[in-house]
Amino acid sequence: MSKIIKVDETVHRALQSQITLNTLDDFIRELVQNGVDAESTCINIQLKIKEEFDMIELFYKDNGVGIDPESLKDFGKRFYTSKLLETSKHGLGSLIHLKTFGFRGEAINSMLNACSSLQITTRVKEFNNGFGLCYINKDLVMDVQKSSTTIPVGTEIIIGGIFDPVPVRKQLLFKNVKNKHVNTIYEIRKVVFNSLVDHPWVKIDIMIEELDKNGRWNKRNIIRYSGYEKNQIETIPFQSQLKLFNIIFGLKISDNYELCKVQLKSSKLVAGIALSTAQSKDYQFVYLNGRPFINDEFMKIINQLFQKNYELWGDDFKICEKNNTNNIKNSKSKVKATSMYGRPYRINPIFVASFETRLDVFELLQDPSKSCYNTKNLPVLISMFTKVIEVYFRTFQNKIVKKEEIKNNSIKKPRITVESSTLKSGTRVSQFKTSELNGRLGDNNKIDSEVNNVYDLDKIRESLLEKQPNTYKEINIQEPKFEKEGSCTQCHDIFSQEDLKKQSTYFNSIKHLELTRSELKDFVIIGQVDKKFILVKYGDQIIGLDQHATDERINLEKMYENLIIESVKGKSKKFNMLENKIPIELLNGQVEILKYFDESLKFWGILFDINFENIIGLPEIILNKFHKIDYSVLKKGILEYCYNLKERKKLPLKEGYFDKTDEFWWMKYVTQMPKLYQEIIKSKSCRSSIMFGDPLSNKEIKGLLQGLEQCYQPFECAHGRPSLYPICGLGQQ
Template identity: 45%
Template sequence: MSKIKKIDQSVCGYMQSQVKINTLSDAIRELTQNGVDAGATNIKINVKVQYAETTVEIDYTDDGEGIGPESMEVLGKRFFTSKLISNSEGPDCDLSMLQRLTTFGFRGEAFNSLLNICSSVLVVSRVKHYNSGFKACFQGDERIGNIVKNNGPVPIGTSIKLIGFFDPVIVRKNILLNNIENRWTQDTFEIKRMVLDSLINKPWIKVRITRQEFKQLKWVSKVLVDKASTFTAEKVSFQSQMSLFKSIFGEKTCEDYELCKVQLKNIQLKAGIGLSSLQTKSYQFIYLNGRPFISEEMVKYVNRLFQKKYELWGHNAKNSRVKSPSKKSSSMYGRPYSVNPVFVASFSAPINISELMQDPSKACYTTKNMKILLFLFTKVIEVYFGIYKKKRKGTTEKEQAKSTVKSKRQKVQEYAVLSSDSTVSKFKKSELNGRLTDTNPATIEEFPRKMHDFNKITNKLALKEHFRTMDQPGHGKREEGLVDENNIGSHCSNCYKVQKQDSLKRQSFFFNNIDKVVLTREDLREFHVIGQVDKKFILLRLQNRIVGFDQHAIDERINVERMYMQLIEQCMSGGESSELEDKIAFETNGVECELIARYEETLAFWGIRFDRDYTHITHLPSLILSKFMKIGFSVLRKGVVEFLYNLGESKKVAFKPTETGKPRGAGNPFWWVRYVSHMPDIYRETIKSKACRSSLMFGEQLSNTQVTDIVRQLQLCYQPFECAHGRPSLYPICGIDAGGHRVEQSN
């Protein structure tokens, strides 16, 4: 049996560094944040790539305070940092400084990690008190030789050259080179996000990031980020952060926005919310004390609040300011594509040491103040939609003149919570000074009490997170709930369980305990037709129960599943794509164009084909084409873009045409189910719309023979007890005994 031995120090360095720096954007993040911590106002980064020699170099320069020769003696050693200062006179750093920490770094690991994943590193730096700079060379985490004076003039600041980036980790280097060559546009987004994360509290810093590639015996350069320096005084809160966001991601991402501010005692939220929607959630950023706050719970909650206002905001918030959106803009029952808000939100709260220790990338994932943060975000969204409604109604010429500012500054909307009782009111900033921590009831009562009890609100927030009724509006597109055919036996999609009594608007007069009623697909095999009721409902006897069915809903379910299966069969055989006489113009950005190239085969599987330049759609399925010939192709573009982002984020499986054209698991009658949830959402909504309009309507007379035929078709459905839109299609009326007499459910 092998003995336990200490791992070699060099191996430890590689393993430790890979935990913190896994990608090019991670390395650029560490360099940029070190410059920000050093007080730099100008940061330049250049990435040089040579594919023939398989090498990547990173050149970094800033004009910060620099590194003195004394600090260079310990530069690169693990757990050495200049960010933590002890209150005692001892030489060691302690955690007492964390409560007042204003820098990104403090662990003393970032530069050590960079040294371990490069073949060599050169550092040249000069501080204000020296007339010359000093140079140090590293190989791994060991310095080569002594620290020497640099020949020639050196400006104040630091320059770092990383040579052979990822050379010690060959697999990561190969992945990096492949991404730079084939997926660079999408990876650039991560670099841009890193720049926003680094500058969110110091948006005036100038950052320029470029890439150089050696191709065809010459260097080709491209600018990735060119954020200019802005030293103008901020007269409107959070406007400079939104200007930073637009300069990094482009004007089209968020052409116009509203600024809102909310405060509860010593916790404050500032947010900029765009007036237009996108088909991706990638442009939603949340920060806590200047650090990225990555909370899936908060993101879901905030998006749910926006979806509740879909009819007001969802079609296109920007255009709605001038003209309210038409409810028939898509001519579809559901939503053919998702709408997601664009926002940047920054929380300021007392620093908690546990929030600083959650991730080496300086991100925060949870906080003890989560309920308060959710409450403040709720108030910000209320303020946003309050502004939005007013602008939709239109303003007078006088009000428009007042709202127009020559410098195009946004007006921040402040919404303050003044006490622990959560008394909320609107005030000017000058009125808020000195009152946010005032606990004197007499002072608080001077203002209008238009409020809520905080404990009740926070309890409701937690309750809403776990409880949602099926008919609650505004939760986005409802997934079909279809699963792989391998799991059909254990899935409850082929059965119907009635909601609990306290959630039903109307209850059966004959069932004492209706929430115990369970029906399965097998129950439909033995049925007796009682008849049609009011030309709307079908009454059936299923063993010892009488059940009413919505005739439109069950026919809709039959039609939608038939259309799903037909479309998937045609896509798998390659016969569903029709060439267009007039090509459809398809405007894309760099990321979307790269996604089209990467998932070209998957798009072709679903019948969508582009020209060589990816600027026009040349082929579409006939089912989709006929629909959008009527309503226009702008909705189609948004649906295809959403599908591309879902593929890129692995939310949908990238199916490809098979050589045989035979479906997987064709012996199973529900083989097609696994494909439904992975088809473009716009296909599903189109099929649902067609199924709805081609189904039986209320008022149509049916004979018992026609009813029998419909029920037999319903037996073959995967989800026989839901309409195409997910609503129940039946309701138990009463229980009966063998003699046909009504009995209580308890019997």
């Protein structure tokens, strides 16, 4: 039986926090946690949204111990609770023995302040009948009444007119309803998981019903979890928590995770870490003594530890994810999914971790929503989780090795032939695979008749050494500064003084070099060097252009411009319908976010069918890249873009939104396109550009310089490396 008493005066002065409920998930959190504290094993919640009637109702039911009639009289009063029966004797010190979520005596009172009516009916097993009372506009309208019908043991609550007393919150809530609950549903799932992570045996059902304009109810199950017998012995500890996680969020990690445990003196940590990854950090949960632990410093360090193992993690896509998806095209390809694009989407771990340490009263008093934000044991927690990550990747790596052993019967380290192309002038070595060099280092017979000036680098080197022996060692070289026209961001930070020394040992006293885009027309072509670089004269300076980086920059900007102009005109979604649909399997919450940002996806030419089960349209430049690998990369890239929109890291774009007054107006929107698009275009511009070893005629060199003059950012390639370098200055004759 749940007994409600008033919190001791000295205690409630220390605890009072003026709890406010601002969202639907706040209501659900308090009700679910009250049900858990009342030893419920079954909880049902029904949300009814009648937008046309400006009405939101919530129906709650559990099979907990109930509230006795005497205590029911104090239900809803501030500073009354059934959780702190010992504080009157032992004060706040008794909190270290606390086994419940609630203890402040404010949650139900806050509920009454945020709704127009609340009706409760409850029964304890000692009584044959139930008892109830009713509040309207936070005023008690009648004393405790005996129920006229027989009801089971437990509690039923009906809340009407949610947020009627707070119109601003209600307006935001209905706005979220119109936006397909993209935030609300995730937050509801999160608070339920937080409430049940230490009580995974509790069965819970949550449904949303919406009344449309035609008077029809649209029902949707948000959570349906069957729980299990509380006394059931788990075969594997913490497995039920991961099952709960799997069902609530639909991430399907139950059969694909590593369970890691660490103990340090009296502190324990158990963590389930998925072998798959996500584009959002929404699926990282840490608990301290059963309560959510939310600490930015801790989470930053943990995510950095995971990122250190990115390359190993990347094998997850090659080995693990292909076993869990049916959306694979040309699966014979052994190319790692992310290797073609760099990092086209975020790689974030998915994990549930639970710490058990000696309870500190300070941790309980930090947040009325029962979360913990700091602890004096933070260094210990970081150390323990670091060890868990080591165990995780060691086990993960062993699994990869075993998979290869089974496949090949023996482990053979792959042999990769690599050749080095170097400038013999102190420049950094460029690494190429043999396959990349084949056909690029051919004979000079392919040079056409327009090639007038092709120089041998060894002869240049000998000449420089004769004129300026070792002078470069004594020169204090100043960092050159490249400035672009207009409001462009200066890129001189790309070149550090140390980097410039590595680029060439033949600088003389160039103290300052400033270039704008318009000054590129003043370059005088000297010729090609070693079929790798183009030498030009600018004033009294000799400058070297990387022929590959130069052409790559030109191609990159053309592709960016064409795609953005095509998207602005709507061509990307009108003329790129796919002959064969691409099936995409989406999980809980992912459909909502795609529907919400459907217009932005269409702008970039990403079209889904009405049920969001298949992609039916893609820009050609994007589609062509996905014929060699499975489509899981495409799905992750699209979701990454939607999460960026949700987190306001990117702007949702629509037709008619653009200011085209500037010559390079389209460049402002490059950063707003999906990151996957950017990486694909960078890759394509690289592979389609002039390579080292390609001979160029003077006409072709002139064309390259003219193309570079027309670039928004002519001083770096697609990947941020310099496209040109100062070589030396010309002294007096």
